[in-house]
Every structure is written in structure tokens, then in C-alpha cells.
Amino acid sequence: MSVEVAKNARELLLKEYRGVLSTHSKAMPGFPFGSVVPYCLDDQGRALILISRIAQHTHNLQKDPKCSLLVGEREAEDVQAVGRLTYLAEAEKLCTAEAIEAAAERYYRYFPDSQNYHQVHDFDFWVLNPVRHRYIGGFGAIHWLDQVTLANPFAGKAETSMVEHMNHDHAKAIAHYVALAGLPDALPAQLAGIDSEGMHLRIGQALYWLPFELPCNTPTQVREALVSLAHAEHWPKNQVA
Numbered sequence: 619m620s621v622e623v624a625k626n627a628r629e630l631l632l633k634e635y636r637g638v639l640s641t642h643s644k645a646m647p648g649f650p651f652g653s654v655v656p657y658c659l660d661d662q663g664r665a666l667i668l669i670s671r672i673a674q675h676t677h678n679l680q681k682d683p684k685c686s687l688l689v690g691e692r693e694a695e696d697v698q699a700v701g702r703l704t705y706l707a708e709a710e711k712l713c714t715a716e717a718i719e720a721a722a723e724r725y726y727r728y729f730p731d732s733q734n735y736h737q738v739h740d741f742d743f744w745v746l747n748p749v750r751h752r753y754i755g756g757f758g759a760i761h762w763l764d765q766v767t768l769a770n771p772f773a774g775k776a777e778t779s780m781v782e783h784m785n786h787d788h789a790k791a792i793a794h795y796v797a798l799a800g801l802p803d804a805l806p807a808q809l810a811g812i813d814s815e816g817m818h819l820r821i822g823q824a825l826y827w828l829p830f831e832l833p834c835n836t837p838t839q840v841r842e843a844l845v846s847l848a849h850a851e852h853w854p855k856n857q858v859a
Contacts, residue, residue, distance in 0.1 A: 620763065625815075627753040627766045630689060630701045632659065632816065635728065635825040637689040637705075639667070641678035651678055657687070657746075658728040658811070658818075658825075661773030663766075664745045665705060666721055668732055671740040679744065683709045687746055703753050705766075707746035718743055720774065727781065727810045728818065728825060770813045771835055777812050780840060784809045791848040795819065798853045801826055812840060828853070 636656045643651040653675045660666040665687055669676050679685060690702040712718050721743040726733045735741060751763040772780065784792060785808050796807045802821055810818040816829035831854035834840045847853075 620761070623753060623755070623761050624763050624766050626701065626755055627703050627751055627761075627763055628663070628768060629815070629827075629829065630691065630703050630753075631665070631705070631766070632813070632818075632827045634689045634692060637665075637687045639675055640686045640688065641675045642682040642684065643674075644678050644681045645674070651675060652688075655687075656729055658725055659767075659770070659813070660721060660724065660745055661770050662745075663768045663770060663813075664747060665707070666725060667744050667746070668725055668729075668736060668741050669744060671742060676742075679709045679711075685709050685746065698757070701753070701755050703751060703766075705746065705751055706749045708749060709744050709746055712743040712745065721745075723778065724773070724811065728820065730820075731823075768814065772812055772814075772837065772840070776837055780812055780837060781809050784844070788844075788848070791844065792819065794848055795828060796821070798847065798850060799826065799828055817844075830854075 635658060636654060638652045639655045640650045640652045643649045651674060653673070655667050655669065655675075657665045657667050685707055687705040687707065688702065689705065690697060691700040694700040712721055722736065725743070748767055751766045753761045753763055770777070789806070792807050792809060793803070796803050796819065801807070801819065802824070805822045807819045807821045810820040810825060814833050814835055816827050819826045819828065830843045832843070834843055
């Protein structure tokens with residue numbers, strides 16, 4: 619059961635791309651401080667954020683890295699009847715050139731506008747190293763989870779190659795995925811990322827995670843899954859984020 623619950627919690631983390639970051643207030647000791655942040659997942663499946671050096675939450679994290687990220691299902695009519703995840707973590711600022719380059723390459727695909735203010739203003743990448751998770755899947759479905767994150771087997775050159783290939787050569791297939799999933803089609807979609815369990819499409823400023831029918835652990839399996847979906851008449855199991 620815990621494996622399935624952890625999978626559901628991870629899928630919620632993948633489906634959403636913004637949450638409430640709660641830190642320990644430096645200016646008001648003893649009080650929690652909440653702020654909204656966008657995020658994507660890094661190569662280890664950890665939440666990756668890009669925050670300003672002058673932001674209050676950055677000052678808070680510099681004093682005490684203990685924090686939490688609250689993620690809930692977007693546009694829920696009844697927020698108490700749907701999934702939500704409290705991701706308890708210790709924040710870590712990325713400092714090495716290699717780590718920053720890898721984070722930027724991935725984050726920019728998810729949030730293209732971030733490249734401008736990251737390079738012009740004083741912003742830094744931080745990862746949230748998970749400590750424990752509190753997942754609520756609806757009324758009465760309440761769980762403490764120690765392990766939710768899952769490393770992305772494609773992170774790096776393999777993922778970049780697959781994403782660029784799909785966006786450059788298979789725009790019609792991506793448009794078909796949008797239609798299958800019933801996503802907004804006023805703007806063209808771009809593939810933003812691929813993990814073992816699904817893929818992210820970016821449409822304008824919005825991100826949508828679409829699960830594969832079966833986990834993919836090799837680029838060949840991803841290719842087979844994408845080709846199959848390009849010819850499908852409906853999304854497998856109707857699982858659409």
C-alpha cells in the first residue's frame with residue numbers, strides 16, 4: 619500500500635508546478651512565513667526552485683534551511699476532498715558551476731521566462747532535500763511517507779535530446795497528445811520534460827504532466843510509448859493531469 623500511496627504523492631508533485639513554501643521567519647521569530655513559488659523536479663526527483671537573494675524566504679532559509687512545500691491539486695472545487703502534499707525538507711543552495719548549469723538547463727525548459735531574470739538579477743537555484751512527506755489523498759486517506767522522490771533516469775543529455783527531437787520533428791504528435799488529454803489548444807504545446815512515469819507539456823505559461831501507461835526506464839521504451847500515444851484514440855486509463 620505504501621508503494622502505491624508514494625506513487626500517488628509523487629504524481630501530485632509532478633502534476634503541479636507551484637506550491638506554498640513555508641520558512642521560519644527571520645524578521646518575526648517564531649512565526650512561519652508562507653510564499654508561493656514555482657518549481658520543477660531535478661534529476662533526483664527533488665523540488666527545484668529559483669528564488670531571489672533579496673526575497674524574504676531566501677533570508678529565512680539562509681538562517682534556517684528547514685522548510686516545507688505545500689502542494690495541492692489546482693482548481694479543486696473542494697480542497698479537502700482532493701490530494702495535497704506537505705513536503706518537509708531542508709533547503710540547499712546550489713553552488714557548483716556543474717550543478718547550477720544542470721539546474722538551469724532543466725528549469726528553463728519549464729519556465730522559459732526565468733532565464734531573463736536569472737541572468738540579469740540576483741537569483742539562485744535551491745533544491746529541497748526531502749525529510750518526510752504528509753500526503754492526504756482525500757477524506758480519511760492520510761499518510762506519513764518517508765520516501766516519495768524518484769530519480770529521473772533520463773535527466774541530462776538523454777532527456778534534452780528526446781525533448782529537442784520531439785519539439786523539432788514531431789509537433790503533430792505533440793498536438794495529438796494535447797487533443798487526447800483534452801488540454802487547452804489555443805497555443806502550441808512544447809515538450810518540457812520526460813521522466814520514467816510520464817512527460818510534461820508546456821502550453822503558454824501552464825504545465826501539464828501526462829502519465830505513461832507503463833513506466834519507461836530506457837530511451838527505447840520512451841520512444842515506443844510516444845509512438846503508441848501518437849496513434850492512440852484515447853489516453854491510456856484516462857489518466858490525465
